[in-house]
Amino acid sequence: xxxxxxxxxxxxxxxxxxxxxxxxxxxxxxxxxxxxxxxxxxxxxxxxxxxxxxxxxxxxxxxxxxxxxxxxxxxxxxxxxxxxxxxxxxxxxxxxxxxxxxxxxxxxxxxxxxxxxxxxxxxxxxxxxxxxxxxxxxxxxxxxxxxxxxxxxxxxxxxxxxxxxxxxxxxxxxxxxxxxxxxxxxxxxxxxxxxxxxxxxxxxxxxxxxxxxxxxxxxxxxxxxxxxxxxxxxxxxxxxxxxxxxxxxxxxxxxxxxxxxxxxxxxxxxxxxxxxxxxxxxxxxxxxxxxxxxxxxxxxxxxxxxxxxxxxxxxxxxxxxxxxxxxxxxxxxxxxxxxxxxxxxxxxxxxxxxxxxxxxxxxxxxxxxxxxxxxxxxxxxxxxxxxxxxxxxxxx
Numbered sequence: 539x540x541x542x543x544x545x546x547x548x549x550x551x552x553x554x555x556x557x558x559x560x561x562x563x564x565x566x567x568x569x570x571x572x573x574x575x576x577x578x579x580x581x582x583x584x585x586x587x588x589x590x591x592x593x594x595x596x597x598x599x600x601x602x603x604x605x606x607x608x609x610x611x612x613x614x615x616x617x618x619x620x621x622x623x624x625x626x627x628x629x630x631x632x633x634x635x636x637x638x639x640x641x642x643x644x645x646x647x648x649x650x651x652x653x654x655x656x657x658x659x660x661x662x663x664x665x666x667x668x669x670x671x672x673x674x675x676x677x678x679x680x681x682x683x684x685x686x687x688x689x690x691x692x693x694x695x696x697x698x699x700x701x702x703x704x705x706x707x708x709x710x711x712x713x714x715x716x717x718x719x720x721x722x723x724x725x726x727x728x729x730x731x732x733x734x735x736x737x738x739x740x741x742x743x744x745x746x747x748x749x750x751x752x753x754x755x756x757x758x759x760x761x762x763x764x765x766x767x768x769x770x771x772x773x774x775x776x777x778x779x780x781x782x783x784x785x786x787x788x789x790x791x792x793x794x795x796x797x798x799x800x801x802x803x804x805x806x807x808x809x810x811x812x813x814x815x816x817x818x819x820x821x822x823x824x825x826x827x828x829x830x831x832x833x834x835x836x837x838x839x840x841x842x843x844x845x846x847x848x849x850x851x852x853x854x855x856x857x858x859x860x861x862x863x864x865x866x867x868x869x870x871x872x873x874x875x876x877x878x879x880x881x882x883x884x885x886x887x888x889x890x891x892x893x894x895x896x897x898x899x900x901x902x903x904x905x906x907x908x909x910x911x912x913x914x915x916x917x918x919x920x921x922x923x924x925x926x927x928x929x930x931x932x933x934x
Contacts, residue, residue: 539663539810541690542802546701547647547766551758552870554769555622555815556585556592556923559643563624564601566649571628571636576606578629583621584817585643586613587924591721591868593761613924619652620644621817621922645815645823646766662689666810668851668903671803672844682838682847683796686803698795698802701765705754705777708764712753719759725871729753743782744883750778751879759871768805768814771821771870772828774878776801779832779885783839793839801835804851804903812907816863817923819914825877826858826910830903832885840889845897852903853888854881859906859913862921864928873929 595609617623620642628636719725729752736745755774758764767776813819833854837847866872920927
């Protein structure tokens with residue numbers, strides 16, 4: 539399980555797997571063949587099916603800029619290792635092949651080769667299941683954020699501060715922007731309207747949470763800077779919940795950073811033991827995991843014990859099981875943006891529900907992760923970020 543620096547990635551939306559991942563891969567490939575006259579990138583499966591709507595081609599051209607770039611879309615071919623496959627090829631000025639590289643964007647901007655060796659820093663956490671981590675915390679009389687600090691070092695707080703600053707900046711920008719989002723859907727920005735109405739209400743909890751989630755998700759859909767939590771497509775949930783609770787309870791910076799550590803640890807566990815890729819397991823792995831992270835984080839801030847945090851995180855994911863990834867026209871807009879807003883409310887609900895219990899529950903967080911993976915494997919490909927089924931099919 540890698541550092542939270544690899545989990546909370548800061549970059550341009552609208553998709554961690556379709557935009558950030560390909561951009562990172564293009565950058566790495568260009569370093570290998572900096573003098574190539576032409577780069578050809580063949581996109582397979584989900585990357586090809588929704589690449590234009592996710593700005594995959596634009597991200598690759600930016601990463602490989604200064605030379606010719608040819609993007610080939612092959613949605614009819616899905617590689618067995620993962621549906622987000624890419625084949626990079628570099629040519630000299632006489633069209634001689636200098637080298638090639640097949641790599642996969644597996645979610646949250648992470649890259650893997652077919653042999654499953656991660657293309658990032660090595661694992662730093664010795665324990666990678668929630669059950670084992672809870673036992674460690676109980677034995678050491680420590681909290682989840684302290685487990686993060688134990689193996690990340692105190693330097694992680696500087697990075698999480700940058701993450702929180704970036705999240706809040708996205709909210710602030712999104713609350714001020716009007717007009718329509720880029721693309722053929724002409725989808726209107728709604729965050730400023732929700733924010734204005736919520737400020738006038740006496741009981742404004744839902745409205746403010748909606749506004750914060752919409753603001754972040756609309757910034758993501760515009761290709762602006764956001765933080766993967768766990769992905770770009772689900773980036774609005776955690777910031778919305780944390781911003782609302784910060785204002786409600788007057789949380790200080792330390793409270794917020796520790797909460798982000800708890801949320802990040804939960805998401806990291808899912809990423810390691812399951813998947814956060816919509817192309818692999820559907821939106822349950824994106825918005826579902828974001829809800830789970832936010833629920834566990836909120837439970838921690840409500841003073842929940844380890845079992846209550848596990849329960850809240852489990853509940854947040856459990857009630858998103860089977861959620862499909864069916865973006866209309868391949869844009870991270872409909873139904874993605876509204877899902878972020880609704881999931882943020884559900885995260886608060888899960889944390890509040892578990893606060894009325896002693897934390898005892900039948901299904902553990904670790905078990906729900908495995909259930910999500912099994913559900914994703916059974917899910918038809920057309921419901922996994924291909925825009926070939928579900929809501930997407932209605933508007934092709």
